[in-house]
Amino acid sequence: ARQKRITFDGRHFRIDLVFYNYILKCFVLIDLKIGDLTHQDLGQMQMYVHYYERELMNEGDNPPIGIVLCADKSESIVKYTLPENETQIFASKYKLYLPSEEELSQELQREYRALEYDKKIQISFT
Structure with missing residues (x-):
C-alpha cells in the first residue's frame, strides 16, 4: 500500500x-x-x-x-x-544481513546513551 x-x-x-x-x-x-x-x-x-x-x-x-x-x-x-x-x-x-543479538544490543545501548546525552544538553540550555 x-x-x-x-x-x-x-x-x-x-x-x-x-x-x-x-x-x-x-x-x-x-x-x-x-x-x-x-x-x-x-x-x-x-x-x-x-x-x-x-x-x-x-x-x-x-x-x-x-x-x-x-x-x-x-x-x-x-x-x-x-x-x-x-x-x-x-x-x-x-x-540480507541480520545483526547478531550482541550487535543489536550494543547499537541500542549507543542510541540510549545518545538520547540521554541530548536530554542533558537540552536541560542545561533551559
Missing part, C-alpha cells in the same frame, strides 16, 4: 519507493526486486525516470535518479541495457 502508483494509457504501474532529496533537488525512485536483475527491470526503471522527468519535475529540479535493488546483479545486463554514459539509473545487489 506504500507504493507510488502512476497511470497512463489506462495501465497502472507501481514504484516501490519514491523520495524527494532536498539536497540533490531531485526525485529518487527505488524498485525492489526479489530475484536476479533483468533487462526488463532496467527498462521499467527507465520508464519511471522518464515519466518523472516529463510529468513531475518542477523548475529548478535535477533529473530523477532511479535505483533498482535486486538479489543478484549481472554486470553484463547492466552494461548492455543502459547507455554507457548513464547517470540517472543504477542497479545494485542487496545483501
